[in-house]
Amino acid sequence: xxxxxxxxxxxxxxxxxxxxxxxxxxxxxxxxxxxxxxxxxxxxxxxxxxxxxxxxxxxxxxxxxxxxxxxxxxxxxxxxxxxxxxxxxxxxxxxxxxxxxxxxxxxxxxxxxxxxxxxxxxxxxxxxxxxxxxxxxxxxxxxxxxxxxxxxxxxxxxxxxxxxxxxxxxxxxxxxxxxxxxxxxxxxxxxxxxxxxxxxxxxxxxxxxxxxxxxxxxxxxxxxxxxxxxxxxxxxxxxxxxxxxxxxxxx
Amino acid sequence: xxxxxxxxxxxxxxxxxxxxxxxxxxxxxxxxxxxxxxxxxxxxxxxxxxxxxxxxxxxxxxxxxxxxxxxxxxxxxxxxxxxxxxxxxxxxxxxxxxxxxxxxxxxxxxxxxxxxxxxxxxxxxxxxxxxxxxxxxxxxxxxxxxxxxxxxxxxxxxxxxxxxxxxxxxxxxxxxxxxxxxxxxxxxxxxxxxxxxxxxxxxxxxxxxxxxxxxxxxxxxxxxxxxxxxxxxxxxxxxxxxxxxxxxxxxxxxxxxxxxx
Numbered sequence: 001x002x003x004x005x006x007x008x009x010x011x012x013x014x015x016x017x018x019x020x021x022x023x024x025x026x027x028x029x030x031x032x033x034x035x036x037x038x039x040x041x042x043x044x045x046x047x048x049x050x051x052x053x054x055x056x057x058x059x060x061x062x063x064x065x066x067x068x069x070x071x072x073x074x075x076x077x078x079x080x081x082x083x084x085x086x087x088x089x090x091x092x093x094x095x096x097x098x099x100x101x102x103x104x105x106x107x108x109x110x111x112x113x114x115x116x117x118x119x120x121x122x123x124x125x126x127x128x129x130x131x132x133x134x135x136x137x138x139x140x141x142x143x144x145x146x147x148x149x150x151x152x153x154x155x156x157x158x159x160x161x162x163x164x165x166x167x168x169x170x171x172x173x174x175x176x177x178x179x180x181x182x183x184x185x186x187x188x189x190x191x192x193x194x195x196x197x198x199x200x201x202x203x204x205x206x207x208x209x210x211x212x213x214x215x216x217x218x219x220x221x222x223x224x225x226x227x228x229x230x231x232x233x234x235x236x237x238x239x240x241x242x243x244x245x246x247x248x249x250x251x
Numbered sequence: 252x253x254x255x256x257x258x259x260x261x262x263x264x265x266x267x268x269x270x271x272x273x274x275x276x277x278x279x280x281x282x283x284x285x286x287x288x289x290x291x292x293x294x295x296x297x298x299x300x301x302x303x304x305x306x307x308x309x310x311x312x313x314x315x316x317x318x319x320x321x322x323x324x325x326x327x328x329x330x331x332x333x334x335x336x337x338x339x340x341x342x343x344x345x346x347x348x349x350x351x352x353x354x355x356x357x358x359x360x361x362x363x364x365x366x367x368x369x370x371x372x373x374x375x376x377x378x379x380x381x382x383x384x385x386x387x388x389x390x391x392x393x394x395x396x397x398x399x400x401x402x403x404x405x406x407x408x409x410x411x412x413x414x415x416x417x418x419x420x421x422x423x424x425x426x427x428x429x430x431x432x433x434x435x436x437x438x439x440x441x442x443x444x445x446x447x448x449x450x451x452x453x454x455x456x457x458x459x460x461x462x463x464x465x466x467x468x469x470x471x472x473x474x475x476x477x478x479x480x481x482x483x484x485x486x487x488x489x490x491x492x493x494x495x496x497x498x499x500x501x502x503x504x505x506x507x508x509x510x511x512x
Contacts, residue, residue, distance in 0.1 A: 017417045017420045018417055018419045018420050018423070021420040021423055021424055022423060025424050025427070026423060026424065026427045029424070029427040029428060029430070029431050030427065030430075032431055033430060033431045033436060033437065036431075036437040036441060036442060037296060037297070037300055037302055037436065037437055038300060039441065040300065040302045040437055040438060040441040041299075041300030041301055041302045043300060162276040162277040162278075162279065162280030162281060163276075163280055164280075165277075165280050165281040165285050166279075166280035166281065166284040166285050166288070168285065168288075169285065169288035169289045169291070169292045170288045172292055173288060173291060173292045173295065178292075178296060179292065179295045179296045179299055180299060183295055183298060183299045184295060
């Protein structure tokens with residue numbers, strides 16, 4: 001059910017020009033910006049980090065906007081009641097949507113790497129190429145699970161869009177996707193430590209430039225499983241509350 | 252006088268229509284917190300890469316912040332009429348539709364100015380940037396002209412929304428391109444020639460440069476030419492938006508495709 005659901009939602013997302021633009025065009029623009037910034041700073045040897053970082057930023061945008069709107073979109077399409085009537089746990093119905101947003105976000109990573117290679121001649125010399133692939137998969141699945149918690153939280157808020165729009169840059173910044181977290185104020189450290197995005201970004205960076213990939217990937221996965229459990233409970237609570245108060249379809 | 256009233260009152264009513272179905276949270280989250288963190292992101296990245304100083308990033312990104320309201324607002328000013336099926340009513344109006352739509356850009360310009368001022372003030376306090384008090388009038392002028400130019404740019408994109416189905420794609424890509432091409436984050440001298448040239452015809456490029464000159468303590472004589480160029484760019488987009496709206500209105504009537512999504 002998870003697999004079929006995920007494939008269905010990937011197909012649906014892939015037919016939305018907006019989703020494809022956000023997943024592909026915008027990250028490429030940001031990757032270009034990152035490349036020129038790194039060049040301007042005399043950091044040509046770190047261009048591959050810029051491409052990977054920009055790609056991961058695209059994955060996060062896809063998960064954030066996709067998961068944030070996962071339930072709202074079903075509401076607007078008039079399909080929320082139908083999927084909630086399914087005789088399965090709500091988590092099994094919503095998780096495929098958030099996983100699909102993570103997988104669609106993988107376009108970003110691939111697009112920015114291909115763009116960097118073809119246009120700017122960035123050599124894709126990963127120190128641990130196999131670990132990079134594993135870390136990317138872990139990161140995408142982990143963000144999908146994190147997205148479930150976001151979806152469950154956002155459904156409680158009438159204006160989830162406000163939070164969605166406000167959360168894109170803070171997570172990019174605090175997770176160290178392009179800016180090393182060491183240059184940020186110390187108070188951001190504890191926030192970064194509990195975000196799966198921080199560990200996912202770190203795992204990808206370590207696979208790219210060298211370092212112990214597996215501990216970071218493991219922590220990323222562990223935090224995401226906690227998000228999955230919390231999201232699952234939250235969804236069950238939200239569903240029961242919405243049924244009891246007859247507010248499921250109300251925005 | 253009637254035309255001015257139509258533009259200002261009509262613009263304010265349309266602006267309220269866009270926001271009255273939401274709570275202030277959507278305004279704060281989207282138009283205040285989002286741009287502030289965007290600025291901080293590039294300021295810290297710039298610091299780490301030592302591309303330019305804090306003033307470059309804070310002032311440049313504050314002007315860039317104004318484009319959010321202008322580009323998305325301007326796009327939605329036209330796009331939402333179509334989406335909610337009210338475009339026909341607007342076009343049936345016996346008054347000048349050019350004045351109606353150009354008037355829509357005015358509140359977004361004011362909104363953009365407010366966002367730019369908020370973003371620059373808060374970020375300057377957070378990162379310790381000192382701005383000379385004498386620079387404030389010049390900065391406000393640069394931001395105001397940049398905001399208005401962005402709103403007319405957004406209106407031009409909104410006009411394209413009369414022909415293309417998904418205006419969100421156009422506006423999202425446009426905002427990302429402004430970040431790259433206007434020199435607010437990468438000094439224009441470090442961009443390829445075609446990118447720097449394209450940037451000259453986009454809103455906020457010249458406003459950001461003028462604002463940086465004011466923030467650096469230079470006067471009107473130094474920043475004046477850049478302000479003039481920004482005003483010309485804004486005027487150009489206002490004329491282009493008016494022409495496109497006229498042409499697409501005619502085409503929509505001719506092919507009966509006004510409400511087609």
